[in-house]
Amino acid sequence: GQQVMQIPQYQHVQEGEDFTTYCNSSTTLSNIQWYKQRPGGHPVFLIQLVKSGEVKKQKRLTFQFGEAKKNSSLHITATQTTDVGTYFCALIWGGNNRLAFGKGNQVVVIP
Amino acid sequence: DAGVIQSPRHEVTEMGQEVTLRCKPISGHNSLFWYRQTMMRGLELLIYFNNNVPIDDSGMPEDRFSAKMPNASFSTLKIQPSEPRDSAVYFCASSYLGGAGETQYFGPGTRLLVL
Numbered sequence: 552g553q554q555v556m557q558i559p560q561y562q563h564v565q566e567g568e569d570f571t572t573y574c575n576s577s578t579t580l581s582n583i584q585w586y587k588q589r590p591g592g593h594p595v596f597l598i599q600l601v602k603s604g605e606v607k608k609q610k611r612l613t614f615q616f617g618e619a620k621k622n623s624s625l626h627i628t629a630t631q632t633t634d635v636g637t638y639f640c641a642l643i644w645g646g647n648n649r650l651a652f653g654k655g656n657q658v659v660v661i662p
Numbered sequence: 663d664a665g666v667i668q669s670p671r672h673e674v675t676e677m678g679q680e681v682t683l684r685c686k687p688i689s690g691h692n693s694l695f696w697y698r699q700t701m702m703r704g705l706e707l708l709i710y711f712n713n714n715v716p717i718d719d720s721g722m723p724e725d726r727f728s729a730k731m732p733n734a735s736f737s738t739l740k741i742q743p744s745e746p747r748d749s750a751v752y753f754c755a756s757s758y759l760g761g762a763g764e765t766q767y768f769g770p771g772t773r774l775l776v777l
Contacts, residue, residue, distance in 0.1 A: 584765070592770075593753055593768040593769065593770050593771050594705070594753070594755075594766075594768045595768070596765040596766065596767070599765070639705065649695075649707065649710060649718065650695075650707070650766060651707070652704065652705040653704075654704045655704060655705075
């Protein structure tokens with residue numbers, strides 16, 4: 552099956568600082584989705600990227616799809632305590648909306 | 663919209679007992695997915711249905727696991743007999759398959775502990 556690798560797996564971020572999490576694939580992706588899971592919660596859809604080089608912003612979050620469509624990144628500026636959680640990237644493969652999730656990047660925010 | 667509904671939210675059972683997890687997808691969605699999440703293995707797809715038909719159950723760990731979707735508004739995941747290593751959070755998600763890359767909406771999950 553398809554796989555995506557996420558780095559880093561864990562991050563401790565000082566409140567107010569910026570951080571980036573990455574998602575890499577060895578194969579070209581048709582699209583990629585990002586989800587966020589709060590501690591004790593369930594994954595919640597954030598965004599989908601489809602086009603090569605695409606950049607989308609949601610307030611302090613910037614999502615990017617690589618030119619070769621083999622990697623993606625999520626950059627968060629001015630981290631807040633509400634940003635704590637695990638960020639997953641997921642790729643759609645095999646049709647039928649099937650998703651393969653990365654292992655996630657668990658983010659801890661230090662006040 | 664009520665979102666995806668799962669029950670029970672928490673389940674504690676003893677090894678060897680049968681466990682049934684339930685899911686009600688979002689109305690109008692035609693795809694349903696069962697996932698298992700553990701610290702060691704992350705988020706794993708167990709099985710998914712399109713229009714109530716199981717499409718791929720290759721993620722089901724073993725014959726002790728079975729899933730059904732008798733109609734568009736209800737699905738079950740059954741573990742019989744349960745084992746301690748089945749302890750995990752089980753999520754149900756639904757989406758609408760009508761184009762490319764539809765969002766999956768996850769339920770709150772069932773936290774299963776097998777003693």
